[in-house]
Amino acid sequence: MSNAAMQVRSRIPRIAGAAVERARLTVVPRRRRSAGRAPFLALVSMVLLGGVVGLLLFNTSMQQASFASTALEQQATRLAARQQSLEMELDELRNPQRIAAAAKRLGMVQACSPAFLRLGTGEVQGQPCAGGGPESPSLRINPLPPTKPAILDPPPNVVTVDPPAGDAESTDNSSGDTGRGNPDRDARDGRKKNDR
């Protein structure tokens, strides 16, 4: 302690002497550590080990997830391609040209002009007509074959043979089709007749 401090103390009134005695600063005695180093070291090692193992596990699981995601992405790409192919197939099946051809094969015919039936009054609007009748339009859905030059398209050699007598009942009707209301078949039959 310096002299200046002692001078200050001497100037303090005596009444405060006891208080000053009490307030004097002393060095706190160093406390001895009773705990050993072992637990702390164990804790740190545990944390370290836990951290390393955890990191390793985390990394492994990330890698696993990466494998899974690669596999799933590939699967998604494959499935997307599959979906697109299927949609393409579907669109081709819905192509009006294909549907029309299928309908013709089934013997369906085109409707003539539209007509409406009012259910409330029973009134018919428009002029209804039978499908496949003379008013019904016939639409060719395929282009005509290209016209060939005459040399490639010679006139057919027609030989007329009289049907054997008494066999007039037998007609070209083996499929059980009446031939009526079936212009497709009529056309085919007509062509056959021309060929004959």
Next chain:
Amino acid sequence: MPATTPRGTRRGSPQLRLRIGFVVIAMALSVFGARLVQLQGIDPNSYAEMAAAEGIEEVELPATRGEIVDRDGEPLASSVDGMMLVADPKLTDEHAADLAAFLYKLLDVDYVSTLAKLRAHETDEGVEARFEYVARRVPATIATDVVEEAERRGFEGLDTWRDPLRDYPAGDVAANLVGFVGTDEPLAGLERTFDKELAGIDGSARYEVGSGNRLPLGESTTTDPVDGRDLETTLDLKLQWYAQRVVRQTVEDARADSGFAVVMDTRTGELLAVADDPTYDANKPTDAPKADLGSRALQNVYEPGSVQKVLTASSLIDLGLVTPRTKIVVPSQLDRDGRVIHDWFGHGTLHMTLTGAIAQSSNIATVLAADKFKRGQLYSYLRHFGLGRRTDIGVRGETKGLLPPLAEWTSQLEDRIDFGQSLSVNGVQMTAAINTIANGGVRVSPSLVKGSATTDDGQQVGTDHTTRKRVVGEQAARQTAIMMERVVDPDVGVAPAAAVPGYRVAGKTGTAQAVGAECGCYDGTFTVSFAGFAPADDPRFTIYVVVQNPRNGGGGGSVAGPAFSQIMSYALRRYQVPPTGTRPSRLPVAW
């Protein structure tokens, strides 16, 4: 005293040590700096490449091209994941014949040419060939299946690469409008016009890989692709198909050069079908002649002929100069300043009403009625009907048509324009003009694209930009419509074949001499047409059928009329439009 002894005798003075330290640091830093300049300044790319080679993978994330769909969302053009099959002839040579047979069976490729590709050979440059296309634009599923199967059977040297596939599921339906995509870029039609919107923007991804898997904590950057926008058209796929078949049958039966039909929604101006013939399969555009790849309905001009009389008559009525009952004395021929005007049918002097002039398609009567126009009036009306102007619906190469400028109009020219000669139109333009009559005198601008889209030259088109403009009064339009009804009347009209039983149909035939491309004169061929709408008193559809150069001697009524009737009948049924049930027009045609 130990305090006076300098502490650093053994280590040297602090100042010296500091200096030496600084020098060492400066030397180290300048080495780093030099290295930095070398790496970044002199040759930055080679190291980046070396890094990339060290397991960094960069892939392109392709944007999906937008679909082109019809008004119900059915695709006219769609994109499918495609692949190309390529071969390394050096490796495939061993089993070339077996592999070619295998590919022929699975992919339907040509056996002989494939075999030649699979055999070891030299390229044109004399180098050993290591790359040949076996098949292009194969759907991805099929391509991968084929390669897997080939590997299973022990064939080597096949590989697949990405090769986007554009599919046109309906084949030739609307092909003339939709266009097609070539190997690298769209080549025609809407595909090309709206390519910027359809194409989208490709993205890319860059990441580190280890044995085929992405490293989780490695470098990874991804730019997502922006898929292309779908283009929605106003077309109706089924109606378009039907119209195309009807037009083809009409063209074939008349042994004509070409033909087209335009179907327009009267109220909205939306084009439901623009059917061209000859057409082509959009999946095989190279099989068709180049002339058939465009749309004749928009890109060709022709003289409209008598269909034009509808516009002349409605303008006259709108000006209050005539009525449908105006009486006209029609001589057998008409001499106008030295040029004689005839009718298509020989006759003596007739007493026709204006309705008769339309129903019988008399040139002389129309010219006489049109004499009441003051100079410039018809020109102004025709401009407002949209003639001589592009419709701008988004089809590339559309023609403006040819309406002579007013300064060139002489009285002879005006006479010819009265009945549809000496001016040219395109099909959609004329449909929109006739539709003006159907729509009560208001011209609705036609549109092909739903909503709004931007063409490659920056023009905004689509239904969002539809304009409506009154051209003639409602009364004038209605009176013109009931005059046109008499055209399909079996007793007094020239085109009974265009009628739709049960419905009131208004229409007009046209048989015009066609101008040949070579001589620029009438070359003796004809353009026959029929334009009309139904139901006449509450129109829903306007249909215009044009056939070029029929060789069966038919006119507008007999060639185009039945086609009109078939398409109209189908459209009315498809959109469930009942007949109006009102009494048909009984306007007198003669007096």
